[in-house]
Amino acid sequence: MGKSVLLLHSHLPLVRHPEYESFLEERWLFEAISETYLPLLRMMQRLEADSVPFELAMSFSPTLSFMLQDEFLLERYNGYLENNIELAEKELARTNGDPRQHRLAKMYHERYRSDLTDLNETYERNILKGFDYFAKRGHVEVLATAATHAFLPNFRNYPETVRVQVELGIECHRRNFGTHPRGFWLPECGYYEGLEEILANAGVDYFVSAAHGVLFGDPSPANGTYAPVMTPEGVSAFPRDVYTATWVWSSEQGYPADPVYRDFYRDIGYDLALDYVRPHIHSDGIRIDTGFKYHAITGQTDDKELYDPEAADARAREHARDFYHRQREHVGRLSEVLPSEPIITSPFDTELFGHWWFEGPTWLEELFRVAASDRQDRTSPTLEMTTPGRYLREFGAAEEVRPTFSSWGSRGYAEVWLDGSNDWVYRHVHQAIERMGELVARFPDEGGLKERALNQAAREVLLGMASDWPFIMNAQTVVPYATRRVKEHLLNFTHVYDALSQRNMGTEWLTALEKKHPIFSSLNYRRMKLASIETLKDLIR
Amino acid sequence: MIRTRLEELSLEALLLVASQNGLDLEPDLDRHEVIDQLADLILENREERESANSVTVKIQQKKYALLRDDEAPLTQDKVDEIELPERYEINRISLMLRDPRWAYTYWDLSSAKVREYQESSRFDGLYLRVLQLEGHTEELRIRDSFEIPIQVSDSSWYIYLPQQNASYRIQLVARNNHRRELLAVSNEVFAPWGHLRERPEDLDPHRMALYELCGLEYLESPPFEEPTGGRRMES
Incomplete structure (x- = not known):
């Protein structure tokens, strides 16, 4: 008998540009809603309708949670859907003579129409509400995560600011889900020695660590990566299982690479004549993904087969059964070498399911169905899907281990977020954190306009800390946008810093900025104080 | 596609792209040779980056994949207009x-x-x-x-x-x-250590079996101590 935990981490940075009529990067959210979040909710609805028991853990970053409820962005999402429905209607006409393509056009037409109904009627423009529904029914255990998804090891010199990232993340969770979270998702599984003290003080019971974060810990864990360990501060760490995860994660050998699945890259935004797709791509005429993808992965060829939804659906279900049975076999092998029942912790980026792997939600659904059916068939099931919180309630952590600095990024540490492409960020963001601390010390008890300005300055510092910007610089994708965002947050902060020093804060400028970034509306700037005595003592030693 | 886009740029813009990509060019290269070298470098960098990335990172990259790499801006002119201070007047x-x-x-x-x-x-x-x-x-x-x-x-x-x-x-x-x-x-x-506390030769078969089931070969970081060496790296 063993346990299996599935954890989906959901995050996007705050991208919201009311100053433009439309903004390309806002599509990150729109695509994620249409391809991942609404399909996942539909999957859960089907399981509930069929009385299939299912339990999984999910985390929602405060920035994504905000956007999933933001009237302004959801209005724009509404426009995105209307535009895609218009394109689907054009596609229905264009593909009329080709039954195989036509039914795909029909599929997209139906999907976008369902999205529109779900957005406006089912969820009344609050998509997070859908997940809250399943959280309240015990199907989803929701974890909190850092306020702006900062890669915390790169801010370890600023414990008070890390504390704000953690506490604010927890407060957002409480506001969104009405409960105190037991678990805390460390962005990018980024852990450093001592972080657990901040988590413990914030009332967190557990976090998920990279596998080597626990394996390389002190002492070596007796259960390897197959049991949570207790840190000296009393917070449990669930090590990520890398063995079974490769069956899903790997883009070359994992399930998502199967030739029958829908190809991520082929899209009519690139394949069809520019004049035809122009109303549905970037306003500057730059070709982008429209979401209309008609081809299967097929193989390492440009000559792709047309996508067959039924074949892909059947393969996803087959792969889910395979995953379940392979996990069960793995548990059997582990039972021979472990002193206690193993637990396999499988965290994934939520957008793997649907956005990157179109059939991912079907795979998940089938996984829960096969687990439930196996449980019914056997008097003593060999593998049970559970959540970290429930596991801790039933079994607790296995032993005390001090984990070590780690992440789930390439090469296992901070390199993705600290290399030649992005290291320039830290000089400035760290400086802004220090200056924010200085502002708190200089203006401890401000009200009115000054207080608003200080709160906005704190917001800008936090937004500049997001892990996404250095990640994008490292990945070399939309580098100008990431660079611009970091610079803008720093510039906005500096504007407040200078204006407060010179006593000339402009109301209009401040109001416009508050409207642009209305997240963390109750943030109190005084929380951004620095641990001055300890820091100074440390620095002058 | 990259080559086509490079061909649309002026020699001045090409030299800017080269400098932003850390490419030292011989002073007497003609336009076509600059394009050749740049196209090779951009492709090489992309392949190197892709192969070095862990699967978790590769999946995350797809979140931000609105534009194909070939369509992404080659220079950062607009962003560079926002100036950050060179120094903060403190030691x-x-x-x-x-x-x-x-x-x-x-x-x-x-x-x-x-x-x-x-x-x-x-x-x-x-x-x-x-x-x-x-x-x-x-x-x-x-x-x-x-x-x-x-x-x-x-x-x-x-x-x-x-x-x-x-x-x-x-x-x-x-x-x-x-x-x-x-x-x-x-x-x-x-x-920290950055590897398992045990050396492979000190592991008993039971422990080794457990580690194998943990998937040591899939860890983001090598499980055993690597021979020391390396070089000091300049920023």
């Missing part, structure tokens, strides 16, 4: 741990200090003194140290950490007037 140095073997340090020197050194005939250079510390104690107890000469124009450096399970600090020091002038001391960082 300080910070140390960040990148992984158990490498740390990143950045520092600031006030304009007054820079000017003083530039104008002094007795200024004999700056260096970083890397201190490996003795345990976690209140007092600064140095176990070992080494020096890295730097230029006044430098402001950051990647430092190879020779020992793991050790703490480090960096001192920013000037040689001026035949004296050593301590300008700033960094925060302390602890470089």
